[in-house]
Amino acid sequence: MQLSFRHRITNYLEQPVYSAALAFFRIVFGLMLFGGVVRFWLRGWIEELYIQPRLFFHYYGLEWIQPLGPTTYVLFLICGISALGFALGCWYRLSSVLLFLSFTYIELMDKTNYLNHYYFVTLVLFLMIWLPANANLSIDAWRRPALVKRTVPRWTVGGIRLMLAIVYCYAGLAKLNSDWLLEAMPLRLWLPAKNDMPLIGPLFSQVWVAYLFSWFGAAYDLFIPFFLLSRKTRPYAFLAVIAFHVMTSLLFPIGMFPYIMILSALIFFNSADIDRFFLKIKGKWRMLPVADGNNLFTFAPLKRRLISGMFAMFFVFQLLFPWRYLLTPGELFWTEEGYRFSWRVMLIEKMGYAQFVVTDSRTGAKVAVNNSDFLTRNQEKMMATQADFIVQYARFLHDHYERLGMYDPKVNATIYVTLNGRRSRLFADTSINLAEAEDSFKHKNWILGFRDKIYGL
Amino acid sequence: MKRLVLSLVSFSLAGVLALTGCKKDDNKGGNNDNFDRKALLTNYADNYILPAYADMSAKLTALNTAAATFTAAPDLSSLEALRYSWMEAYSTWQRVDLCEFGPGESVSLRMYMNIFPVTVSKVNANIAAGSYDLETFNNKDAQGFPAIDYLINGLGANDNEILGFYTSDAQAGARKQYLLNVIAKMQEKVSAVRTAWGSYRAGFIENTGTDVSSSLTRMVNGFVLYYERYLRTAKFGLPAGVMTSIARPDLTEAYYRPEFADELAIQSLAAVRQFYEGAHYSGGSDGPGLKDYLAALNTQDDNGVLIANIISTELDEAAASVQNLGQPLSTAVVNNRGAVLTIFDELQEVVPLLKVDMVSALGISITYTDNDGD
Numbered sequence: 001m002q003l004s005f006r007h008r009i010t011n012y013l014e015q016p017v018y019s020a021a022l023a024f025f026r027i028v029f030g031l032m033l034f035g036g037v038v039r040f041w042l043r044g045w046i047e048e049l050y051i052q053p054r055l056f057f058h059y060y061g062l063e064w065i066q067p068l069g070p071t072t073y074v075l076f077l078i079c080g081i082s083a084l085g086f087a088l089g090c091w092y093r094l095s096s097v098l099l100f101l102s103f104t105y106i107e108l109m110d111k112t113n114y115l116n117h118y119y120f121v122t123l124v125l126f127l128m129i130w131l132p133a134n135a136n137l138s139i140d141a142w143r144r145p146a147l148v149k150r151t152v153p154r155w156t157v158g159g160i161r162l163m164l165a166i167v168y169c170y171a172g173l174a175k176l177n178s179d180w181l182l183e184a185m186p187l188r189l190w191l192p193a194k195n196d197m198p199l200i201g202p203l204f205s206q207v208w209v210a211y212l213f214s215w216f217g218a219a220y221d222l223f224i225p226f227f228l229l230s231r232k233t234r235p236y237a238f239l240a241v242i243a244f245h246v247m248t249s250l251l252f253p254i255g256m257f258p259y260i261m262i263l264s265a266l267i268f269f270n271s272a273d274i275d276r277f278f279l280k281i282k283g284k285w286r287m288l289p290v291a292d293g294n295n296l297f298t299f300a301p302l303k304r305r306l307i308s309g310m311f312a313m314f315f316v317f318q319l320l321f322p323w324r325y326l327l328t329p330g331e332l333f334w335t336e337e338g339y340r341f342s343w344r345v346m347l348i349e350k351m352g353y354a355q356f357v358v359t360d361s362r363t364g365a366k367v368a369v370n371n372s373d374f375l376t377r378n379q380e381k382m383m384a385t386q387a388d389f390i391v392q393y394a395r396f397l398h399d400h401y402e403r404l405g406m407y408d409p410k411v412n413a414t415i416y417v418t419l420n421g422r423r424s425r426l427f428a429d430t431s432i433n434l435a436e437a438e439d440s441f442k443h444k445n446w447i448l449g450f451r452d453k454i455y456g457l
Numbered sequence: 458m459k460r461l462v463l464s465l466v467s468f469s470l471a472g473v474l475a476l477t478g479c480k481k482d483d484n485k486g487g488n489n490d491n492f493d494r495k496a497l498l499t500n501y502a503d504n505y506i507l508p509a510y511a512d513m514s515a516k517l518t519a520l521n522t523a524a525a526t527f528t529a530a531p532d533l534s535s536l537e538a539l540r541y542s543w544m545e546a547y548s549t550w551q552r553v554d555l556c557e558f559g560p561g562e563s564v565s566l567r568m569y570m571n572i573f574p575v576t577v578s579k580v581n582a583n584i585a586a587g588s589y590d591l592e593t594f595n596n597k598d599a600q601g602f603p604a605i606d607y608l609i610n611g612l613g614a615n616d617n618e619i620l621g622f623y624t625s626d627a628q629a630g631a632r633k634q635y636l637l638n639v640i641a642k643m644q645e646k647v648s649a650v651r652t653a654w655g656s657y658r659a660g661f662i663e664n665t666g667t668d669v670s671s672s673l674t675r676m677v678n679g680f681v682l683y684y685e686r687y688l689r690t691a692k693f694g695l696p697a698g699v700m701t702s703i704a705r706p707d708l709t710e711a712y713y714r715p716e717f718a719d720e721l722a723i724q725s726l727a728a729v730r731q732f733y734e735g736a737h738y739s740g741g742s743d744g745p746g747l748k749d750y751l752a753a754l755n756t757q758d759d760n761g762v763l764i765a766n767i768i769s770t771e772l773d774e775a776a777a778s779v780q781n782l783g784q785p786l787s788t789a790v791v792n793n794r795g796a797v798l799t800i801f802d803e804l805q806e807v808v809p810l811l812k813v814d815m816v817s818a819l820g821i822s823i824t825y826t827d828n829d830g831d
Contacts, residue, residue, distance in 0.1 A: 189754060192492045193667040193820030205492040253668070351817035353809045357700070366700045416809035423758035423767070424813045452759065 013158065013308075016151035016296050020278040021271035023089070023136035025160060026128065028263050030087025033099070033121065036256050037080040046076055049113055053376050055396050056110040057389050060439050065108045072109075078102045086128075089138020093129070100125040111389075112379045116345050117257040120167055124264070127163060127314070130307045131156045132297050137278060142289035149297035150275075159311055160267045163318070165225035170322050170343035172221030177456030179333075179348070180218065184210035185420040186349030187217075194251050220244055228268035241265045252346060328443040333419055334427075334450040336386050337443060352384030352417040352427060358397055362407040369397060385417050385427070387444045394434030411435040422452060492753055493745065494665040498672050500735055500744030502658050508738035509553045510651040516546035517644045524640050528633040531623035533616055540609055544717060547602045551724035554687060555732055558679030559661065559672075560653030568597045569646045573691070573710050575603035577611075584631045591642045600639045603712075608636050611713030667820050674821045677747070681811050684729055689804040692722050696790045697797040704794055706787035715785035722786065726776040730769060747815065756818045764818070768810050775803040 040046060050056075050072045058065060068075060079102035085095030103125060107118045134140040135149040179185040188210035195204040203209045220240065227237035245258035282290040299307065325338030332339060333348050356369035371380045374396065383389040394411040401409040410433045418424035428434070429446040437446060523542035527535040550570055557567055569591070579599035583589040591600050613619040623629050664672040694700070696708045711717040731738075735746015752765035778800045782789050790797050 189756075189818050190820050192754065195492050196494060196665040349817055349820075351813045353813045364702075366702075368700050416813055418809075418813045418817045421754070421756035421818055423756075423764055424809045 013153065013155040015154045017154045017157055018271035018275035019132070019136040019149050019152045019291060019297060020275040021157050021267065021269065022131060022133045022152055022160075023138065023278075024274045025157075025264075025267045026089060026092075026133040027087050027137070028266060029124065029128075030083050030085075030099075032256070032260060032263055033103070034080055034083040034087060037076055037083060039256070041076060041080075046072055048376075049378075050106070050109055053110070053379060054374055055379070055393070057112050057379065057382070057392055059108055059111050060388060060441065062108055065105060067109050072106075075102055075106060079106065089134035089140050092134035092138060092140050096125065096129045096133075100129055110379075111340075112376075112382045114340055115257070116167075116343060117254075117260050119341055120163075121260065123318070124160060124163055127159050127311070130310070131159070135297050136291045137281075137289060139289075141291075145289065148289055148291045148293075149295050150291040150293055151295075152297045153299070155308065155311070157267065157271060159315075160264075161225075161229070162315060164264055164267065165229075166315075166318050167343050168221050168225045171345050172218055172223070173457050174322075174342070174344045174347055175214070175218035175221060177454050179420045179454050180214050181456070183420070184214045186347075187213050189349050189421055190251070197250065217244075225268075228265060231270065234268065234270075238265060238268075248346070254346070330443065330447065331450040331452075331454055333454060334417075335443070335447050348420055350385045350417065350419050351381070351424075352415055353424070354380075354384040354390070354413050354415040356394070356397060356411060356413045358401045358406065359410040359412070360401075360406045360408075361410055365406075367401065374400070384415060387428070387447055388439050390415070390428065390434060391437045391439045391444070394437065398435035409435065419450075425451065492750065494667075494673055494750075495662055497735070497745045497747075497750060498662040498665065498676075500746065501676065501732075502654075502661055504737040504739075504744050505732060505735075506556050506738075507651075507654060507658070509549075509556055510647060510654060512738065513546070513549050513553045513647050514644070514651055516542070516549045517640065517647055520546045521637075521640050521644060524636055528623070528637060531620055531633075533620065536609065536616060536620060540714075543602070543605055543609060544714075547711065547717075547721060548724050550602060551721050552728040552731075552738070554725070555680050555683040555728060557683060558675045560650045560657050562679060563653070564646055564650050566646050566650055567687070568594070568601075569642055570601045571603065571710075572597045572601060573603040574708055574712060575599065575601075575607050577607055580604055580607060580635070584628055584635045587631050589635075591638060600642060603710075604639050605636065606711055606713045608632065608639075671821070673819065677816060677819065677821055680729075680732065680747075681816070684811060685808050688722075688725050688729065689801065689808065692718075692725065693786075693797060693801045693804060696786060697794060697801055698790070699798065699801055704790040706790050709785075709787040709790070712787060715787045718786040719779060719782060722779050723776060726772060726779065730772045730776070733768060733772070747819075751815055751818055754818045756814065764810065764814050768807060768815070771803065771807045771810065775800060775807070778803055 050067055051069060053067075056067045078098055082095045082098035082102060085091055086099050100122065103118075104122045107113070107122060132149065132152055135147060135152060138147075141148045175181070184207065188207060191204035191210050191213065193204075195201045197204070224237060224241065224244075227233040227240070230237075242262055245262050248254060249258035278290045279292060282288050282292060298304075322342035325332045325342070328335065328337040330337070333350070354371065356371070358367045358369060359365070371383070375383060375393070379389075383393050390413065394413070397411050398409050412430055412432070413428060413434055414430050415427040416424040417427040426448050429448060432446040434446075437444065520539075520542040523535075523539040527539040529535075554567060554571065561567075576598040579596065583596070583599055589596060589599075609619070612622045622632060626632065661672045664670070667673060692710055696705050698704050706712075709715070709718045710721050731740070733746060734743065734748045736743045748765045748769065751768075752763050756764045758764060758767060778796070782793075782796060782800070784792065786797065
């Protein structure tokens with residue numbers, strides 16, 4: 001019984017689906033990333049975010065990932081070119097590895113710029129490295145016709161779908177809290193700020209609209225993957241995906257994210273439909289390397305075992321990692337310990353104000369720090385509400401003032417933080433010398449209590 | 458499909474049931490008329506900012522006239538008249554200073570009006586040289602109200618000595634000219650800002666967004682910056698030596714007219730409250746202001762008190778403490794430094810309320826990079 005169940009699962013996962021689905025996703029995703037790199041470059045953000053800042057906030061344990069100075073442009077160049085190579089299926093394995101590495105490196109240089117959708121892109125790229133996405137309509141397949149395969153195992157497409165489903169479901173679960181559902185926070189603060197939009201603007205001044213959006217948003221995130229999976233509901237679900245993400249892009253400054261999600265949802269389309277679409281294209285342009293035979297792509301047994309084992313571990317990790325916050329005490333939204341890499345998207349309105357004072361241990365001379373001397377506006381904003389940023393910044397200030405001749409500078413901070421419209425309160429113990437505080441995965445006990453309760457996940 | 462819809466509905470219901478048990482009192486209405494940012498901006502432009510610059514302009518004209526009379530015939534009565542006009546104009550400035558965004562910011566008006574303490578040596582060097590350029594950044598602490606303060610209150614130990622600098626002194630002529638030039642520069646700059654506002658207004662009230670370049674964001678940034686840096690720190694923090702623990706009476710505003718400093722601080726605090734609440738400059742009535750907008754957003758503290766109201770209360774407390782100081786700031790920082798530090802703390806309490814609570818609730822973005830967020 002056990003064995004036959006496992007057998008049935010394996011059989012299901014190994015069933016052939018049309019490789020066109022994977023190839024189509026590869027093209028769309030790659031082109032979008034290429035566009036993203038060009039956009040980033042043209043807006044001058046490489047200079048502004050990765051070259052100009054005096055200080056870069058690294059991830060704990062990843063301190064060795066350093067900014068590259070002007071070489072950052074080369075990194076973006078590699079990222080852009082490999083995105084094109086990825087999209088075209090040109091030296092696919094090399095392109096996908098380079099794209100994954102360069103994109104991830106950029107992402108890790110400064111956690112100020114952390115975005116959930118960058119993380120999503122990194123994860124999808126990691127999965128894509130191992131998949132035969134160049135088996136159809138690719139330059140590789142055109143150069144080596146033996147690569148052309150009509151079908152791929154179901155789990156290859158399924159892996160991408162599962163990744164997307166996790167993003168949505170976990171984003172939905174994260175919204176199941178009292179602030180979001182019962183107070184309509186933070187949408188009731190965010191929506192009135194957009195009430196000057198034409199036509200629908202006046203609606204955003206209404207409190208019930210904030211409730212409607214909160215509840216609809218939570219339900220959408222929780223259930224959209226299932227509606228996308230079901231053949232019957234798929235067309236409507238995809239329309240909902242477009243409507244939802246276009247709405248969010250109008251309301252919030254979230255850049256590429258809505259488009260990444262809309263285009264990624266294409267992976268849910270029936271692979272047979274995409275295959276038909278590919279054949280139609282081939283009908284017009286005969287020379288295109290589109291698979292039209294009946295050849296199946298199969299992994300070599302050892303490779304299959306290794307990759308499927310790795311995918312299984314990857315997804316187990318993905319399912320568990322967002323829950324790590326349960327291991328640290330305190331309100332997650334307040335401490336943000338375990339907040340990142342957990343699909344908590346546009347979930348809280350948080351703002352802080354941090355006044356640092358550096359004291360010479362010998363003379364007692366004090367300096368009030370002007371944060372804008374050292375940090376960009378974005379960095380200051382992030383730093384003022386997140387403990388791990390505060391630790392690194394305090395270290396930086398210690399070293400900076402020591403170089404200026406202070407004796408063992410003590411770094412104290414008065415930090416006020418407001419969360420979802422609550423009155424701001426002290427975030428950190430003002431008596432603690434933050435220069436001596438350590439960053440780690442453990443709870444930072446100098447974070448003061450939240451003194452309120454948010455119920456839910 | 459049906460099953461999914463069903464499960465969605467039942468899930469939602471379960472959610473409501475599970476969570477309503479812990480729901481706090483729900484008196485969160487919200488009058489959406491208060492979310493009309495165009496009405497708010499129009500109120501600020503027409504009922505506060507434009508009248509404020511007009512008033513400033515009128516007071517400077519009066520100051521100029523008094524200075525002309527004084528320089529033509531320096532005597533005790535013309536000196537007193539000049540001092541009166543200076544006090545009137547300086548008080549008015551306390552209500553104008555917080556408007557430094559848009560045209561005021563482009564002109565750097567504050568730099569020509571009220572950078573204190575005045576650097577006496579620069580003033581005297583300029584007078585001695587007879588030629589100077591008040592436009593330059595280097596002269597910012599040799600002009601404006603603080604320079605006039607020195608010139609009409611600080612030259613000598615008594616009025617006769619002061620008058621001597623305008624009558625018998627070798628540089629009397631150059632000094633008179635400097636006084637007139639300083640006032641002329643102030644008039645020129647205020648007039649430039651006023652003219653600029655004439656054309657700026659239309660775009661200002663139309664730019665109703667909440668992004669970095671929106672009118673609301675610029676106005677609030679200018680306002681909060683004023684409160685933090687030019688009210689809290691400059692008027693109280695630096696003279697009391699909050700950071701250094703050393704009192705610096707010489708850093709007080711209107712240093713040569715010590716009892717006037719307290720009055721200026723009170724004026725300034727009153728103006729902050731008036732502006733925050735959207736009251737008309739004339740004081741008669743009240744329009745839609747930041748306070749109304751914040752109140753409509755209904756953010757509250759743990760006791761259910763509107764944060765919008767807490768800000769007014771805290772500002773009042775600080776103002777009352779200044780009233781109760783009972784002696785000039787410059788002596789208080791020496792004799793009763795604790796009381797000044799208390800005022801500073803009270804003023805400081807409002808900083809996070811304005812900078813964090815209000816800005817966060819208004820949904821204003823105060824980051825310069827319009828980078829993606831999520």
